Amino acid sequence: MSKNRKVMITCAVTGAIHTPSMSPYLPVTPQEIADAAIGAAEAGAALVHVHARNPVTGQPDQSPEAFEPFLKVIKQRTKAVINITTGGAPTMLVEERLQPCAVFKPEVASLNMGSMNFGLYPMLNRFKEFKHAWERPYLEGSHDRIFKNTFTDIENILTTCAENGTRFEIECYDIGHLYTLAHFADRGLVKPPFFVQSVFGILGGIGPHPEDVSHMKRTADRLFGDDYHWSVLGAGRNQLAIAAQAVSMGGNIRVGLEDSLWLGPGKLAPSNADQVRAARQIVEAMGLEIATPDDARAMLQLKGSDKVNF
Numbered sequence: 001m002s003k004n005r006k007v008m009i010t011c012a013v014t015g016a017i018h019t020p021s022m023s024p025y026l027p028v029t030p031q032e033i034a035d036a037a038i039g040a041a042e043a044g045a046a047l048v049h050v051h052a053r054n055p056v057t058g059q060p061d062q063s064p065e066a067f068e069p070f071l072k073v074i075k076q077r078t079k080a081v082i083n084i085t086t087g088g089a090p091t092m093l094v095e096e097r098l099q100p101c102a103v104f105k106p107e108v109a110s111l112n113m114g115s116m117n118f119g120l121y122p123m124l125n126r127f128k129e130f131k132h133a134w135e136r137p138y139l140e141g142s143h144d145r146i147f148k149n150t151f152t153d154i155e156n157i158l159t160t161c162a163e164n165g166t167r168f169e170i171e172c173y174d175i176g177h178l179y180t181l182a183h184f185a186d187r188g189l190v191k192p193p194f195f196v197q198s199v200f201g202i203l204g205g206i207g208p209h210p211e212d213v214s215h216m217k218r219t220a221d222r223l224f225g226d227d228y229h230w231s232v233l234g235a236g237r238n239q240l241a242i243a244a245q246a247v248s249m250g251g252n253i254r255v256g257l258e259d260s261l262w263l264g265p266g267k268l269a270p271s272n273a274d275q276v277r278a279a280r281q282i283v284e285a286m287g288l289e290i291a292t293p294d295d296a297r298a299m300l301q302l303k304g305s306d307k308v309n310f
Helices: 030-043 064-077 094-104 121-125 135-144 151-162 175-186 210-224 236-248 272-285 293-300
Strands: 009-012 047-050 081-084 108-112 167-172 194-200 228-234 252-255 262-264
Touching (some): 009 030, 009 272, 030 047, 030 064, 030 272, 047 064, 064 094, 081 094, 081 293, 094 151, 108 151, 121 135, 151 175, 167 175, 175 210, 210 236, 228 236, 236 252, 236 262, 252 272, 262 272
Parallel strands (some): 009 252, 081 108, 108 167, 167 194, 194 228
């Protein structure tokens, strides 16, 4: 492991998986989302991955109007790379999910590399009481819900965003998603260096076992060689254990309340920044440095914050 390499930390501050009743610390309003992203950047996150929510109910909201209030604030108050989701929520059509990136032309957009079962319903075993009427049906409905990203959908996102100079956090929930990325790379629709975000522990995707993590890395190495940067996120209690394994293998880290509400067994994370600090401790304990936003821009060959539309 190179001693002079720098590790990128991404923080996904709110997402569309968890519901407001699960944690009082989950950012919901534009002010809360902005403050969470700024706090994460100050703690050491080079990139912040953002979703929007209805400020009253906390329901995922993929309208550009929901993103606008916090994008400018984050940009003004940090140097962090702002990464806008095209994943939105599993209940949304791709046309809806793509709107914010088409309008705001960010440096980075997330892109799920395939359709998949996306099981959220096991969280009903832990959480029983809900503040808002939408929460329980949203979780229960994942028994029979597919997150849809067909080849046509992926091509639509790639071409729309590429026209704006946006690059991608390519979310791979299983080994087949790596091969789908290779397919689009062979067609020239996505260019290296690829930023591959491997996702472990979502029901419907690859598991969180250390062998799963190693298999994902081996496959990506074989397919992409030196043409990619590897990052990982572990869902729920797997977050920091998988982060530690990935850093030891030459990877980067994603944390945040989108991926896990926890900071330890039975302990809710009081903020996104607390999870970033925990990830930073792992990096620095291994004698490595965290990447700055400018480091990340150079590593991922981004267009720069002056070329976004917000």
